[in-house]
Amino acid sequence: MNELLHRYAAALESLDHQGLLRRLPPPGQCWRADFSGNDYMGLAKRPELVEAAAEAGRRYGAGATGSRLLSGNTPLHVELEARIAVDKGAEAALVFASGYQVNAACIAALLDRTALGAEPLVFADKLNHASMHLGCALAGVRQQRYKHLDLAHLEALLEKNAGDPRPKFILSESVFGMDGDQADIAALQGLSLRHGALLYIDEAHATGVFGPRGYGLCEAVSLAPTTVAMGTMSKALGVSGGYLACSLLLRDYLINRAGGFIFSTAPSPLMVGAALKAWELLPSLGAERAALLRRAEDLRQGLRSLGLDHGASSTHIVPVILSTPEAALCAKDTLAAQGILVSAVRPPTVPQGSSRLRIGLSAAHTDQDLDLLLAALGSL
Numbered sequence: 176m177n178e179l180l181h182r183y184a185a186a187l188e189s190l191d192h193q194g195l196l197r198r199l200p201p202p203g204q205c206w207r208a209d210f211s212g213n214d215y216m217g218l219a220k221r222p223e224l225v226e227a228a229a230e231a232g233r234r235y236g237a238g239a240t241g242s243r244l245l246s247g248n249t250p251l252h253v254e255l256e257a258r259i260a261v262d263k264g265a266e267a268a269l270v271f272a273s274g275y276q277v278n279a280a281c282i283a284a285l286l287d288r289t290a291l292g293a294e295p296l297v298f299a300d301k302l303n304h305a306s307m308h309l310g311c312a313l314a315g316v317r318q319q320r321y322k323h324l325d326l327a328h329l330e331a332l333l334e335k336n337a338g339d340p341r342p343k344f345i346l347s348e349s350v351f352g353m354d355g356d357q358a359d360i361a362a363l364q365g366l367s368l369r370h371g372a373l374l375y376i377d378e379a380h381a382t383g384v385f386g387p388r389g390y391g392l393c394e395a396v397s398l399a400p401t402t403v404a405m406g407t408m409s410k411a412l413g414v415s416g417g418y419l420a421c422s423l424l425l426r427d428y429l430i431n432r433a434g435g436f437i438f439s440t441a442p443s444p445l446m447v448g449a450a451l452k453a454w455e456l457l458p459s460l461g462a463e464r465a466a467l468l469r470r471a472e473d474l475r476q477g478l479r480s481l482g483l484d485h486g487a488s489s490t491h492i493v494p495v496i497l498s499t500p501e502a503a504l505c506a507k508d509t510l511a512a513q514g515i516l517v518s519a520v521r522p523p524t525v526p527q528g529s530s531r532l533r534i535g536l537s538a539a540h541t542d543q544d545l546d547l548l549l550a551a552l553g554s555l
């Protein structure tokens with residue numbers, strides 16, 4: 176084999192050795208019950224969304240044809256952003272083709288030392304998503320990572336740096352995607368205001384599921400002009416794409432400085448049409464949200480009675496923490512043999528020693544699905 180390609184082959188072999196090799200699952204498989212997705216409100220296949228996408232396609236085409244700054248700015252993009260801004264209690268919003276792109280592009284731009292006049296100080300929850308780390312890495316910033324959800328640790332770090340005049344930032348998810356636990360947004364915002372820091376909240380897993388109308392954990396908090404909230408349309412909204420809700424000033428800045436916005440084709444009208452429909456449906460899904468969270472509590476109770484560890488989950492995301500990558504893969508295979516699909520999550524997605532099954536509950540699951548899952552977990 177060519178010397179260069181041999182290096183990639185060796186890297187793959189090493190991953191395989193550690194039980195960390197990733198493979199695409201065979202497409203189109205049928206499962207008795209599927210807990211591996213993020214379609215938390217069961218919207219992905221709703222006919223209204225499919226029809227909204229088709230209608231948007233008929234009016235504006237299948238593709239946006241260019242960046243928002245060129246030919247890709249349709250009235251639908253503007254309408255979706257206006258709705259998101261109002262419902263998140265922000266002055267403005269900006270949509271992107273994916274949530275990953277929001278974090279990579281917006282965090283990198285917000286941390287830009289040329290604009291800030293100094294390298295910023297960034298305080299980040301230890302379990303933040305990879306796309307948030309990427310934003311920091313693109314800005315060349317070293318993060319000070321506080322212990323997961325430990326606001327006393329965050330406060331101690333902020334106090335330690337209180338005399339440092341450089342701009343400060345706090346980055347956290349609201350519902351954590353791999354642990355299913357929740358940050359205290361009001362307390363984070365309080366700390367950010369006391370220390371003059373910009374607070375950046377990732378609502379990828381809270382959007383659609385939490386908040387009085389389903390618009391995320393930030394819905395219960397009045398957002399300060401220095402708090403920004405991103406979210407995705409790819410999970411509970413059942414579509415794809417991401418948004419950032421922020422002040423008008425920051426929106427103008429990001430339109431000028433966020434590379435993933437400037438140099439990328441605007442999200443397809445198909446996606447924007449469907450996402451707008453899903454966004455509008457959220458307030459009507461209060462009963463489904465309550466049932467989803469009740470089922471999650473039933474699952475956690477079932478896991479405890481089987482002696483399984485669900486960590487600190489308090490949401491629709493429930494891990495079963497097992498330790499080694501091999502243990503997680505073996506448990507996934509045992510469930511798959513019974514027709515039940517769950518994800519096995521291994522490092523680097525989660526810390527060493529905490530490989531797990533990740534169960535993503537959806538409003539589309541039934542009590543029977545949950546019974547099947549618990550029976551299969553009982554056979555581990």
Ligand SMILES: Cc1ncc(COP(=O)(O)O)c(C=O)c1O
Binds near residue numbers: 274304408415
């Ligand atoms: C916390 C968090 N933020 C951002 C993203 C990226 O979102 P998207 O899948 O829309 O790119 C994810 C995806 O899993 C996530 O878990």
